[in-house]
Amino acid sequence: MIKALFFDVDGTLVSFNTHKVPESTIEALREAHKCGVKLFTATGRPRQLLNNITEVEDIMDGFILATGAQCVYGDKVVRQDLIPTHEAEAIVDFCNRLDVPAVIVGTKDLQIINRNDSVNHVFYDMLKVTYNKFDVPVEEVIRQGILQITPFLTEDQEHTILPHVPGTTSARWYPAFCDLTSATADKANGIRAIAEHMGINISETMAFGDGGNDLTMLRAAGVGVAMGNALNEVKAHADYITSSVDEDGITNALKHFEII
Known part of the structure; x- marks a missing residue:
């Protein structure tokens, strides 16, 4: 059973074409959250620059930021890796x-x-x-x-x-x-830190991504989902390939795995 979902932002949650979260994604995430599934971003953006998820920010339970360098659950920083x-x-x-x-x-x-x-x-x-x-x-x-x-x-x-x-x-x-x-920061370690803090097994997580900095988390999560617009290398390491961010990719994957 999937208990936590982790989403890259640019190219996954947010379209590069419209610079917005698609309406289908907003509806799907709200439905999943109502079902008790926890939601997290897992982005290369630091918190200061995470300004493009306003449509779903209110239902995010936490954030993996700066490619895993800072991991936040609620208001608590559960892991932080600084460059020397x-x-x-x-x-x-x-x-x-x-x-x-x-x-x-x-x-x-x-x-x-x-x-x-x-x-x-x-x-x-x-x-x-x-x-x-x-x-x-x-x-x-x-x-x-x-x-x-x-x-x-x-x-x-x-x-x-x-x-x-x-x-x-x-x-x-x-x-x-x-x-x-x-060197100790990546999105996979971020998912591990959040899962440990939640008291769940990493096998109960699902991660979505499209870029090279998503590879580690797609391999580490219980289920790794590559967007249809993902790099070929990312698709090669995914458990499942959904449609693109602009073609209801997140909604289609959540329905495929019966999360919504």
């Missing part, structure tokens, strides 16, 4: 030397270094981010503890810096940038 401070500083220095943009996500605030048109396009045009609190200096954000750094690095640049920061790992779900987090 000296490694966060090294990554920031690397980006500054290359004049590469990076989003620095602290436990409270975030800052963007070397902002350019590419960042603005991804943030405001593609992801429709509305966050605008950039008054905290990057040095102070680093002192808070770093959940995630999202640099706009090429894959070659990414492979150059990673050997120098062994406590950090990378996940790429969009070609223009990668998400750097603690």
Whole structure:
């Protein structure tokens, strides 16, 4: 019996075409929640940038954020994995030397270094981010503890810096940038932490995703569901492939598994 559902956000809960949660998904999630199933996001976005699920935010029981670096059940942080401070500083220095943009996500605030048109396009045009609190200096954000750094690095640049920061790992779900987090943070560990806190077995969980940073959780969950619009690599590791986010994919999967 599935007791908890975990959803990637961009490309899974939220359409890249409309930038909204489809109406069919809203109805399906509300029906599942009424049946007692717990609902969670499992996203690469930190909490500060999770502004695109307002239609279902009120029924979310918790959040796996920043690719698993912060896991929240209700108001309680049940797991948090920070990038080692000296490694966060090294990554920031690397980006500054290359004049590469990076989003620095602290436990409270975030800052963007070397902002350019590419960042603005991804943030405001593609992801429709509305966050605008950039008054905290990057040095102070680093002192808070770093959940995630999202640099706009090429894959070659990414492979150059990673050997120098062994406590950090990378996940790429969009070609223009990668998400750097603690090497112990991923969505699978997030699901494990939430399941343990709930007192359920991970076999009683189901996870939905479409991107490369969803692979670990699709393999770890009791049932891993790939969206029809998912990468082929993600589909290859899924237990079930549903239709796309814009073709009632979540609703169809929940009906297939008789959750609703």
